[in-house]
Amino acid sequence: MVHQYKNNGYNIVLDVNSGAIHIVDDLTYDVIALWEETSREEIIQRLNKTYDEAEIKEAIEEIEELQKNGDLFTPDDYEEYIGDVTKRPTVVKALCLHIAHDCNLACRYCFAEEGEYHGRRALMSYEVGKAALDFLIANSGNRRNLEVDFFGGEPTLNFQVVKDLVAYGREQEKIHNKNFRFTLTTNGVLLNDDIMEFANKEMDNVVLSIDGRKEVNDYMRPFRGGQGSYDVIVPKFQKFADSRNQERYYVRGTYTHHNLDFSKDVLHLADLGFKQISVEPVVAQETDDYAIREEDLPQLFAEYDALAKEMVKRKKEGKAFNFFHFMIDLEGGPCVAKRLSGCGSGTEYLAVTPWGDLYPCHQFVGNEDFLMGNVFEGLKRTDIRDSFKSCNVYSKEKCRECFARFYCSGGCAANSYNFHGDIHNTYDIGCALQKKRVECAIMIKAAEAEI
Structure with missing residues (x-):
């Protein structure tokens, strides 16, 4: 092809x-x-x-x-390899720990319903988190490098447990010959010097949530009282990014139907001094006023083209920054298994609720049809795991003839389920945007070769 x-x-x-x-x-x-x-x-x-x-x-x-x-x-020599991928022994290599099903913001597009995930507000106890790390070690097989993301809601609402679990993980590394890579996702409201210092010592990566320009961010990411969060978080994020030498973090935003000119938000973040930036399309049903619609696609394609062109220009001027969706490795890239089967949700990657329940990923949390077990008793629903294990670019008809299939690996299973009721389908608007991003990323590589 x-x-x-x-x-x-x-x-x-x-x-x-x-x-x-x-x-x-x-x-x-x-x-x-x-x-x-x-x-x-x-x-x-x-x-x-x-x-x-x-x-x-x-x-x-x-x-x-x-x-x-x-x-x-x-x-195509890959299809014959897919059998080997699906037959591989399943090991768990990453957990998304929902440290807090609670949040101090009220983001309009939040799939977690202000951190509650269709359930109740709760904070993860140390005992549950410890059992989760034990579960990860026990189910990781011979894999040495393991990943744990402290997620929410807002994990800094329960930061002492984060610190205690990192300490426990460091102890277990030595006992079991494992290496934990800890990451943190935060809205920044509670960021202070102590949290930054701890994160800089222990967190391999930190995700800082902000949507871009003040008016855009404050409309979609307000406090529960309606006040905007931009002025609170921007100085903290700038200080934090600089303290990490503009590495091992990224500011992560979401664009919606209300800011289809999202390239301006990306460039605004770059002008604030951030070097690692991700601004991604919202995933929402058509009934939501902020949802991306098919008729929005031409404008969004033009925005990606304009952003790519500006990034090339800025690199020539010595003002380069990384945009997550344009980062593409044309020589190495992910292994074949990753290219074919994606993020590993439901198999290698699981989400853990504050009370220890296991789900395929954070976007399935609260949907009892996808409750796979718990960290104390282990994985009970192996049928769910096997369904996710069989999910790959060759199990999806739309992917078979798509040029971007080895870059997106078939897209997000949760988005597919939410729009089609089937993880073996694809989210069409997301696919269209992904293909445009791949095209722009390759163009940037071509331009950089001339610089």
């Missing part, structure tokens, strides 16, 4: 199965477009009114050489 597109002055050809990317001239671009369904003689006949015949023949020879070398029109 080959995907061709034009972006910011570049003619880009992606060979999907090999991952090879070619920046080509107009002639080669047009020849490739005709290649699979047109004979050599027909290609020459159809293009010789526009291009010199000798140059057409030369382009054909170059394409034949690329095809021979496995860089263009390569067959």
Whole structure:
């Protein structure tokens, strides 16, 4: 499979199965477009009114050489590997600990219902968290590197338990020859010097939630009394990011139907000094006034194009920053299993409620149909695990013919379920935006090669 597109002055050809990317001239671009369904003689006949015949023949020879070398029109060798992926022994390598089902903000788009997750407000006890870490160690097999994300609600509402669990995890590392990678997601309201100091010592990554411009952030992320949160969190986030040398963190925002010009929010965050930025589309039902709709897509595509162009410009000026959705590794990238099956939700990655229940990921928490067990008694619903284990780019019909499938790995299972009632489907608007982001990311790589 080959995907061709034009972006910011570049003619880009992606060979999907090999991952090879070619920046080509107009002639080669047009020849490739005709290649699979047109004979050599027909290609020459159809293009010789526009291009010199000798140059057409030369382009054909170059394409034949690329095809021979496995860089263009390569067959899909991955599907035969999917059986090995689904048969692999299941080990748990990451937990999302819901340290607090409570929050001090009232974000309008929050899928967790102000931290309650369709249930009750609660804080995780040390005993539950300890059992969760024990469960992770016991179910991690020979895997040494393990990940634990302190999540909420707002985890700083229960920060002493965070500190105690990190201390317990560090003790267990030595006993079991494991290495914990701890991360923290916070809205920043309670950030202070003590929390920052502890996080800088113990947290491999920190996610700082902010939506961008003051008016955008304060409309969607207010306190329960309606006051905006921007002025409270921005100075703290700036101090925190600088204290981490602008590394091992990112500011994470959500754009909605109310700020379709979201590139301005990304650039606003960059102008505040942040170097690691993620601003992602909201996932919501059409009945929500802030939901992204199909008719919004053309404007959003233009925003991504404009953002990519501006990022190239700023890099040339020495003012570069990273945008999470444009970060793409064209040479290494994730392993084959990850490319085919995605984030590992329901198998390698599980969410833990404050009382110890296990769910496939944080977005399924509160849906009893996906309650898999608990940290004290272990995994009970292996059928749910097996269903997620079989979820991959070849189990989804929409993914089979999609050029972006090895970059998004089939998309989010929770989004698929929420829109189609089936984890083996895809969230269509999310797919459209993902494909545009992949195109922009590749264009940026092409531009950077010239800098």
